[in-house]
Structures are given as C-alpha cells and as structure tokens.
Amino acid sequence: MALEHAILVSLLEQPGSGYELARRFERSIGRFWNATHQQIYRVLKRMESDGWVNSEAIGQDGRPDKRAYSVTGDGRDQLVEWLREPVQPEAVRHELAVKIRGAAFDDDAGRTALIAEVVRYRAEHETTLNRYLTGEKRDFPDDTDLDTGQRLQHVVLRGGIAYERMLLDWLDDVLETLRKI
Amino acid sequence: MALEHAILVSLLEQPGSGYELARRFERSIGRFWNATHQQIYRVLKRMESDGWVNSEAIGQDGRPDKRAYSVTGDGRDQLVEWLREPVQPEAVRHELAVKIRGAAFDDDAGRTALIAEVVRYRAEHETTLNRYLTGEKRDFPDDTDLDTGQRLQHVVLRGGIAYERMLLDWLDDVLETLRKI
C-alpha cells in the first residue's frame, strides 16, 4: 500500500491540513490515487507517530483547530526509498467491463437499460475530460517556462487526458456493439 | 463490492472449480477484475451458502476432490439485479503516476532509476498488448459469425487493447519528459 506516499508527494507539493488533503485528493492527485477523509486522517496520525510528518495546531475562531502538516526529512527519505522500488502491478477493477460481459445473460430489456447506463457513464467522463482540458489551459499555458515539478505534473495530466479520450472512443464502440445486438 | 458478480459472469460463461476460476481470473476476466485464489474460495463458499451457486464434488485419483461450481437460478437473478444498478465510480490507483510526480522531490540519480523502471514497465505492457492481439486473432478471427456472448467479450477485449495502446503512447511521452529534465 502506498497512500502514505501519495500523501507525502501531495504535502511536498504543498503543505496543508487533513481536510485540505482530502479536498486535493478529490481533485488533483486523487485522479490517480483516491482516498476518503477517514483514511487520510488515520494515515496522517500514523505518519506523524512514525516521524514522517510534523503537525502544527492552528487556532481558528469559531471552528475546531486545524492541524497543518508538513513533511520531515525522514518522510522525504521514505518517499525517495519508495520511488526506487519497482512499480507494483495494478489491481484492475473495471466494473463496467464485467457488466458488459454479463449482459449476455440478461434479456433485451436489460441490455437496453445497460445502453442507457453507458450513455450516462460516457457523459460523466466527457465532463471529466473537459475539466482536465480546462485545467491544462489554466495551469500549463506555456510549456517552455515550467519547472521540474510542473513538467511532471503536466505529463501526468496528459496521461489522464489520454485515458479519458481512449475511454470515450471505446464507449462509442461499446454502444455501437450493444445497439447491434 | 462485486467479486461475486464477476464470478457469476465467469461461471455462466463456463462452469468450473475454484482453482479453475482463479486461473481464469489471471487470464481472461481478471484483466478487468482481479482476485486471488483465497478470495475466490471464500466468496464461493458464501455464495453457495446464499444459494447463488451449486457445487458438486468430483473425485480424482491421487488428488484432492475438485468442487465444480455452477450458477443457480437465484444466482442468475442476483446477477441481473446487479446489472441494472448504476456503475460505481472507479477507485483509481495509479502508482506510477504518483511516482512520476514524486520524482520532483528526488535527485538526478533517482530520476534515472525511474526512467529504467518506466522502460521495464513499458516492456511489460507491450507484452500484455501482444497477448491481447494474439488472443483476438485466435478467438475472433471473423467478426460476422459471433453470438451475443462472443460479441460482448470481443468489445471488452478491444477495450483492453485500446487501454494498452494508450498506455504505451503515454509512457513514451513520460520517457521523453523525464529525459529532458
């Protein structure tokens, strides 16, 4: 498992509280590694007791204190160690693919319902693609004057864009196939 | 969770034992939903006690008995019910993407090591793509005389092929980006 490491990367890019991390996981890094606030709070505590991060309580009026986390030298060493380990083979879980194969064991009404569901799913991913493209224009308008971190963030975003485009094309193929049955 | 449903689809396509299912999950359906033999055995037992599948002990000389599982009417009903539920948003976990962003916090030696790792990872996925393409030629040589189940299996396989091609292109982009830093 490596939620720890995703958190280290996110905190190195920008220190913040558990809550802020949870928000970020919904947007930025969470496109490639998702996590709920519960997981993040729990893991942050473990990381703090292991000395990978420091926290500082920040009083806010009328609200519970915020804990602002930042990465320690030890945490950074841990990240570097992990970076040099081989990448684990991914655990693929593509529910839609299972449902499409399952549609062979449903009737016409079921397949019609699946078509509607694929259309909905496609629309969701079209929205995601547009969000990525908007973010790309905003954050990386000019590719020539970017620092190392930004270049790497950009290439990861390009991966997300390529994935969404591939997915939309495939979903069109799926729809055509389902409609011909 | 839906390992149950992936198992139902696989058993409907072809009944078999827990061990055979585990093999299949490594090859066919496991490309889109992976699981270890442990999970499969445990879930099969639960499914049997819930009446979703039946099993028949088959004696084999010199070896432990095999339990051949097949789907009951109830199991099929459960599958159909699940098929009509909306697709859950995927839990994305792309370790390599996190490592690439993390490379901003490593030194040149670390980035060189990451390039080597990406090259290795790329070679793995090239092998996967070739396996898919070989399987496609073998199982779907002529797209005109396929039954519903085969057409659906084929479109899912085309999804796998599209994914691997997209990934290889992106990895080339990643390598170029890392080498320019």
Place this chain on the structure above:
DNA sequence: CCTTGCTATGCAACTCGTTGCATAGCAGGA
C-alpha cells in the same frame, strides 16, 4: 535422487478501505 512446480483446497492473522455517525459553529437561501 532431489528439487521445483503444478493441481486443488483451505486456515489464520493482519492490514486496508468503507460506512455510519458525531460534534460544532458559521453562511446563505427558501
């Protein structure tokens, strides 16, 4: 001959991830 690996199933312990719930004050809209 010995070791490795395959078929075939399973237990036990552990970690990870999910879900439901709780607190608590503030802001904004119906």
Place this chain on the structure above:
DNA sequence: TCCTGCTATGCAACGAGTTGCATAGCAAGG
C-alpha cells in the same frame, strides 16, 4: 426561521483484500 451545506476532525464497526502457511500427490528436469 429553519434547513442545508460547508469547514474540520474524529470514533467505531464492519467488510474486503493480502500474506504466510499447510496439506498432498504427481510430473518433469537437472
């Protein structure tokens, strides 16, 4: 005014997934 929703953190329980190990006979290669 009331309700919803946001910031901000956290506990508890449960379900899912992983890892290590065990049994057991057979086949194949060095």
